[in-house]
Amino acid sequence: MQELAFETLGQGPALILVHGTSSTPNGTWGPAMKELARSYTLLLPHLPGSGDSPLPASPLDAEVIASQIADVATRAGHERFAIAGASLGGPIAIKVAARYPDRVTHLVSVNGFSRARAGLRLRQQIFETALPLGPDVTGKVLLTFGLTEQAAESLPDKILNDMARQIGSSLAPGTKEQIALTCTIDVDADLASITAPTLLMVGTQDNFVDPVHSAHLAERIPGAKILRFEGGHGVIMEQTERVLRAITELTTALS
Known part of the structure; x- marks a missing residue:
């Protein structure tokens, strides 16, 4: 299995941030990273085809990427971790939480989805x-x-x-491959098995990933809480303080 390139930032309990299609950790999470790093050790993997993470010879596979992300935590010395994913990072984070229930303490999805609807x-x-x-x-x-x-x-x-x-x-070298993954990923079957406390955040004016995707997650993930913020696909940038507060409140038990 190929290893993902990753960065670390901050100090404290481990929190993995998963970025979106053709992006990077900073490109997706931006100003939120600096503030979160005050309380957490951020693990910032680059998805295959972004940064220094190589593309495999075969199409991108969510199961493999979930294993690679769990491996990032292991390599960084963290057995347990919270995970937050935005856009494409959302279903990837869901896959990690479903595959590693004993390791994932909390799950956050921002403008995420379980499978891409037609739009x-x-x-x-x-x-x-x-x-x-x-x-x-x-x-x-x-x-x-x-x-x-x-x-x-x-x-x-x-x-x-x-x-x-x-x-x-500034598009990632593996943009086309990540677009293909966005269109084909399907973690619907994993939703009912999620045991980690789950927070779903959605920009009510998202023109890219329609809010109906997050509503579907809220219906299928046991005990999931959904927060709707005014904003679009870049709600992390538009509502940074509210996003930070929500993540911190969810993961208080970590510290």
């Missing part, structure tokens, strides 16, 4: 189709899906264009 698959296909068109176009596609109308309207066109170019220029 999400279509948006991923548009994302992939835009890749050969260059960073400006790809970045604008991602901003269209990622920003709420209110957030976009508050920014001057120059800043929006600069953001699009920056996003489109």
